[in-house]
Amino acid sequence: MPARRELTMRQIKQMLRLARDGVSAREIGRTLGIARSTVQDNLGRASAAGLAWPLGPEVSDAVLEQRLFARAGVKQGMRRLAEPDWPSLVREMRRPGVNLTVLWEEYREAHPDGYGYSRFCDLYREFERRLTPVMRQHHGAGDKVFVDYSGKRVAIVDPATGVVRQAEIFVAVLGASSLTYAEATWTQTLPDWIGAHIRLFRFLGGVPRLVVPDNLKSAVHKASFYDPEINRSYGMMADHYGVGILPARPRKPRDKAKVEAGVRLAQTYILGRLRRQTFFSLAECNAAIATMVERINAHPMRRLGTTRRALFEAIERAALLPLLEED
Numbered sequence: 290m291p292a293r294r295e296l297t298m299r300q301i302k303q304m305l306r307l308a309r310d311g312v313s314a315r316e317i318g319r320t321l322g323i324a325r326s327t328v329q330d331n332l333g334r335a336s337a338a339g340l341a342w343p344l345g346p347e348v349s350d351a352v353l354e355q356r357l358f359a360r361a362g363v364k365q366g367m368r369r370l371a372e373p374d375w376p377s378l379v380r381e382m383r384r385p386g387v388n389l390t391v392l393w394e395e396y397r398e399a400h401p402d403g404y405g406y407s408r409f410c411d412l413y414r415e416f417e418r419r420l421t422p423v424m425r426q427h428h429g430a431g432d433k434v435f436v437d438y439s440g441k442r443v444a445i446v447d448p449a450t451g452v453v454r455q456a457e458i459f460v461a462v463l464g465a466s467s468l469t470y471a472e473a474t475w476t477q478t479l480p481d482w483i484g485a486h487i488r489l490f491r492f493l494g495g496v497p498r499l500v501v502p503d504n505l506k507s508a509v510h511k512a513s514f515y516d517p518e519i520n521r522s523y524g525m526m527a528d529h530y531g532v533g534i535l536p537a538r539p540r541k542p543r544d545k546a547k548v549e550a551g552v553r554l555a556q557t558y559i560l561g562r563l564r565r566q567t568f569f570s571l572a573e574c575n576a577a578i579a580t581m582v583e584r585i586n587a588h589p590m591r592r593l594g595t596t597r598r599a600l601f602e603a604i605e606r607a608a609l610l611p612l613l614e615e616d
Contacts (some may be wrong), residue, residue, distance in 0.1 A: 428464025431608025495609025
């Protein structure tokens, strides 16, 4: 039996428009390439939510999804008990020392007749499965920052000679909040690599417990599944800041899924939006990148209902180790 297909908001809008025009559920299903039962289910959700075509200007895609699927992952009308705020619980799980037992006890204090522990855990995991694989990974607040180079480069023109030089894009993503940092450096060599880390820590206003790099030469002198050999200067930088280095294991893509998602975001959100700009210095390029980074961190994460910046301020900033005074 084929897996259940998740519809886009564009498809649901088209479904509402066709239903308004009197098209049958069977014909709508054929038009959109989905089952008639899926059409009936979504039209039922829309009717229960008081939605009909045409939608008002205030009904954005996010609002439409919230009104149709407020109780994510569960059929409408199937639950009779008080419903937890699942996105809020996912955010709380990223705080140090928080687990499902703690969250369930708090839920039962507010709703004594609510779900039992086993059902609560099942529903939490059901909601969590709707998140992207990267968001499902559990990283404690202040625990890890994932770092890498994008692989895509940005052109910078020498104003005196007109010579075009390519700069690398350094990307870092915090594990718990997904707060993202990016900057351009001339090379991936050790001085630029270490300098990017120092500026990253200043951007964060603190230091996480671990840095997780990929196995590039500036970070790892000799890659190994069990005992990688860290570059000596990189290790000295880590000792100076009191941070551990935990290279991603070879052939283990989940070890670096967080930063790879950040790299893809940087390539589309940053490089895509800056592709028509001409930069005449590294500082000018980094000023433009910093603006894009702030836009990324201020953009709401759809499933969690909050921004990277807000999540960082709420759960992760206080968990970071303090910077050294001279920094």
